[in-house]
Amino acid sequence: MAYFDLFSLKGQSAIVTGASSGIGAAAARTLAEAGARVVVNYRSSEADARALCDTIEEQGGTAIAIGADVSKEEDVIGLFDAAEDALGPVDIVFSNAGLQADAAIGEMSFEDWNKAISVNLGGGFLVGREAIRRFRRKGLREEISPALGKLIFDSSVHQRIPWAFHANYAASKGGLKLLMESLAQETASEKIRVNAVAPGAIATAINEAERDDEAGRNAMLDLIPYGRIGEPDDIGRVVAWLASDASDYVTGQTIFVDGGMTLYPGFKGNG
Ligand code: NAD
Numbered sequence: 396m397a398y399f400d401l402f403s404l405k406g407q408s409a410i411v412t413g414a415s416s417g418i419g420a421a422a423a424r425t426l427a428e429a430g431a432r433v434v435v436n437y438r439s440s441e442a443d444a445r446a447l448c449d450t451i452e453e454q455g456g457t458a459i460a461i462g463a464d465v466s467k468e469e470d471v472i473g474l475f476d477a478a479e480d481a482l483g484p485v486d487i488v489f490s491n492a493g494l495q496a497d498a499a500i501g502e503m504s505f506e507d508w509n510k511a512i513s514v515n516l517g518g519g520f521l522v523g524r525e526a527i528r529r530f531r532r533k534g535l536r537e538e539i540s541p542a543l544g545k546l547i548f549d550s551s552v553h554q555r556i557p558w559a560f561h562a563n564y565a566a567s568k569g570g571l572k573l574l575m576e577s578l579a580q581e582t583a584s585e586k587i588r589v590n591a592v593a594p595g596a597i598a599t600a601i602n603e604a605e606r607d608d609e610a611g612r613n614a615m616l617d618l619i620p621y622g623r624i625g626e627p628d629d630i631g632r633v634v635a636w637l638a639s640d641a642s643d644y645v646t647g648q649t650i651f652v653d654g655g656m657t658l659y660p661g662f663k664g665n666g
Pocket of ligand 1: 412418419466492493494518551594595598601602
């Protein structure tokens with residue numbers, strides 16, 4: 396197959412969780428641009444999800460908004476049922492929904508802990524398990540893709556970098572790393588590819604307050620050797636590549652998309 400054709404997602408359906416904003420919205424747009432029919436999952440922002448679907452459709456794509464809370468088992472099963480009813484069997488799943496519930500450890504409530512773990516890690520489990528079940532049920536369609544299915548998690552540089560005052564978030568992303576690798580190991584022989592993207596600092600609602608504050612913004616930039624805060628499209632493009640046959644031999648990997656944040660930036664000036 397010609398090099399550029401490997402990037403096409405024509406004839407495939409994708410689910411993106413938490414897609415009404417930020418990285419999820421960018422990934423949904425890029426997957427649609429590459430030719431996939433896209434489910435834009437949202438938890439509460441139905442209007443934003445519908446507006447994104449309208450934009451995708453105006454640009455010639457196919458998109459549908461479906462509400463579901465990824466931390467609830469029945470919602471996740473319902474999301475996949477509704478997606479299959481609307482767009483047919485699912486080939487690509489980007490488990491992206493996530494949140495922060497920050498606190499210093501002494502003040503972190505068990506509720507804060509559970510919030511981050513149940514959405515970021517519990518949601519990753521529920522969405523990942525359902526994706527694999529549905530890929531198996533769909534069966535291999537070699538004329539569409541050599542893989543039975545592509546599952547991609549949205550992790551974080553904090554699956555590797557410890558994060559003071561965000562212990563629940565870092566623990567959830569560290570857990571996601573081994574969940575991803577274990578699922579990849581368990582399903583590779585079935586031609587299911589499981590990978591993760593690990594963003595650094597990307598300009599979305601999750602860090603808006605820090606970016607709006609000049610000192611906060613400079614502190615963020617100090618940690619980024621490449622010298623700019625990332626954009627959601629920086630991540631969306633990598634997700635589309637991981638979903639495509641251009642990455643067909645890649646499984647069980649985390650792709651760090653972080654402008655060098657994981658390169659020990661404190662040492663950039665000769666240590
Ligand atoms: P965001 O707040 O714009 O997006 C998060 C999305 O997840 C929102 O649309 C939110 O409604 C949705 N969501 C939250 N809980 C949900 C639930 N229970 N069910 C369904 N949807 C739910 O921020 P973002 O930066 O785009 O975050 C997307 C992912 O990227 C998260 O997993 C986050 O941890 C990860 N990430 C972001 C950054 C960054 O710098 N922005 C860095 C590393 C990792």
